[in-house]
Structure formats: C-alpha cells, structure tokens
Amino acid sequence: MSQQAGAARVRLPERARRGEVIEIRAMIEHPMESGFRLNNVGRPIPRHIVESFTCEYDGREIFRATLHPAVSTNPYFLFYTVATVSGELRFTWKDDRGGVTTHIARIEVDPD
Amino acid sequence: MSRLKGAHGVISRRAALQALAAGVCLLAVRPTRAAPEEVAAALRETFGERPITPGKVVLELPKLAENGAVVPVTVSVDSPMTERDHVKSIHLFAEKNPLPRILEVQLGPSSGKARVASRIRIADSQQITAVAVLSDGTLWSAAVQVEVTVTGCGL
Numbered sequence: 120m121s122q123q124a125g126a127a128r129v130r131l132p133e134r135a136r137r138g139e140v141i142e143i144r145a146m147i148e149h150p151m152e153s154g155f156r157l158n159n160v161g162r163p164i165p166r167h168i169v170e171s172f173t174c175e176y177d178g179r180e181i182f183r184a185t186l187h188p189a190v191s192t193n194p195y196f197l198f199y200t201v202a203t204v205s206g207e208l209r210f211t212w213k214d215d216r217g218g219v220t221t222h223i224a225r226i227e228v229d230p231d
Numbered sequence: 232m233s234r235l236k237g238a239h240g241v242i243s244r245r246a247a248l249q250a251l252a253a254g255v256c257l258l259a260v261r262p263t264r265a266a267p268e269e270v271a272a273a274l275r276e277t278f279g280e281r282p283i284t285p286g287k288v289v290l291e292l293p294k295l296a297e298n299g300a301v302v303p304v305t306v307s308v309d310s311p312m313t314e315r316d317h318v319k320s321i322h323l324f325a326e327k328n329p330l331p332r333i334l335e336v337q338l339g340p341s342s343g344k345a346r347v348a349s350r351i352r353i354a355d356s357q358q359i360t361a362v363a364v365l366s367d368g369t370l371w372s373a374a375v376q377v378e379v380t381v382t383g384c385g386l
Contacts, residue, residue, distance in 0.1 A: 140343035153352070155329045181341045189325060189333040189352045191301045197348035201341055 124169060124218030125149040125193075129210055134227045135202035143174065143182075146195040147212045147220055153188035169194050169214045177206040202228045270324045270360065273331040277322060281370055283362055288321075288373035290361040299353045299379040308345035308363045308371070312338075318345040320364045327357035355382050 125148040135141050147169060154166025166188065174182040181200045194212075210222040274283065291305040308318045317340045323333035336347050345363070353359065360374045 153329070176341070179341065181339070183337040184349075185335040187330055187332045187334060189328050189330065189354075191350040191352055195348075195350050196336075197305075197346075198336070198338075199342050199344040199346060201343035203341075 122218050124212045124214040124220040127210060127212065127220050127222040129208075129222050129224050131208065131224055131226065133225075134229065137202060137204075137228050137231045139202045140199050141202050141226070142197065142199055143208070144195070144197050145172070145174065145210050145222075146193055147172075148193050149212070149214065151186075151188065151190055151192045151194060155188065167214065167216060169212050171211075171213045172196060173211045174198070174200075175209045175211075176200055177204055202226065204228055267326045267358075269331045270326045273324055274362070278362070278364075278370055281368075283370040283372045285372055285374075287365075287371040288361050288363050290359065290373040290375045292359055292375045292377050294376070295378045295380065296353060297380045299355070299382045301350050302353050302377065302379075303348065304351050304359070305346065305348040306361045306363075306373075307347075308365075310345045310363075310365065312340055312342055312345055314340045315366070317342070317366045318363050319366055321345075321347060322362045322364075323351065324360045324362070325351075325353065325357060326360075327355045328352065329354065333359075353377055353379050355379055 128146045130144040132141050149169050150167055152164055152167040156164045158164050168188055169186050172184040173180055182198045184196055186194060205228045208224045208226060212220045287309045289307045292302060296302045306321050310316060310318045318338050320335060320337045322335045324331050325333050333351050338345060356378045358374050358376050360372060362370055362372045364370055
C-alpha cells in the first residue's frame, strides 16, 4: 500500500541569505497514465497519476499542487520560497494507487 | 514534369502519414472532449459566480507546440506576495482536453514570488486559461492560444 510513487529529483540552493527568494525545482518519475488511452486491443489503460505534490519548509506547507491527467509524464514543478531558517524541506508526492514518495533536502540560511 | 510528379509524390505521402496519424489519435483519445462550455462550467464550479478579470496574470506557453504531450508552461502574477497582498492559488484550464482541469497550485506570502512552471499535455490546438485567486478575493486571468503539431494523443 505504501510503495514509492516514483524516484524523485529535487534542485535548490544549499545555502541562502535570510530573506532571499530561492528557486526550487522538483520532479518525480511517474507515468501519469491518463486513463484516456487505449491498449492494443482497444481496452482503456487504467488511470495512474500523481494527484498531489506538496513542499514543507521547516514544518510549514509552502507549496501544494493538485494534478490532473493533463500534467505530463514525470511531473515537474518550479516554484519559489523565501529562505527563513536553516532546516529541512520535505517534498511529498502521492499517487492514486497509494504510492507515496518523500524527498528531504536541507538548506543553510545565513543571517543577513 | 518529373519534378512536379516528384513533388506530388511527397505531398501525397505526407497526406497519407497525416491521415494515419489522425486515425491513430482517434483510436487513442476518447471522443469526449472538454468544450469551452465545460471550461465555463469548471470555472463556475471552482469560483462560483465571482467575476474573473483579464489581467495581472502572465501565462507563458509556446504559440506552436511541436509535441502536445510535453508543453512547458509558466504562470506569473503581478503581486508583491506580502501577508496582506498575495496570490493564494493559480488554476489552469484547457478547453479541448478530455478534462477541463489541468492543475492547481497553492501559494502564499512564504512563496516570495508568484511564479510557477510545469509541463502539461495539450490534446489539440486550443486556448489555455490561467486564473489566479488573490488574497483580497479577486480573480484574475490570462488566456493563450496554442497550436499543436503532434497532438497529445497519448493524453
């Protein structure tokens, strides 16, 4: 039930100054099977998509995405956050078959 | 004369390939498609009867997408992203995909910058609409027409 949704890749700066707006890129390997395709004998291929992606920074949710079948294979998001404290960023993807992938990154924030 | 013939041969082969591709897409995609009315319905369902004003939102999409299965999209909103004045969410809609909703993201003052990028599927040449919900409750939008060469028949 709690298998991985897919392998994740995340990119963000290792260090930042307090108050700096940092860019975060996050991607997961996932088929994003839309449920609208037919297999070679004309039967629909069952839907298998990532439904949600969240990013928490220092325990607070800073970004949330709700995905529908029109998001491409290997969903990718680029977004921003304000560097506040040194700590953990936790990225979580959940798919519609109970798959969950969590990725943790650390950032060091220098006081201004 | 032979030159003409040759050219004609190329065209008909191309036409045949296009017809074949179109046939494959018909097989691959269910005939049901979201229509502009369905986008309107999805907008009503999400935002009720609140007015949506064009402006403040910049939706970046290629005018011509070669591959409809992977189309880069960037949405940015003119907002200071402060506690008092920020973007709460951004919603993307398609009028000719099987479903009108593409994705929704939630932002806040901790985002620092109201800009998000992703990659989406666009089944056919159509208009894509982005709507931003601001902290003062107002709704702003932008729409872009995208021409798709190879349809996202894998959609």
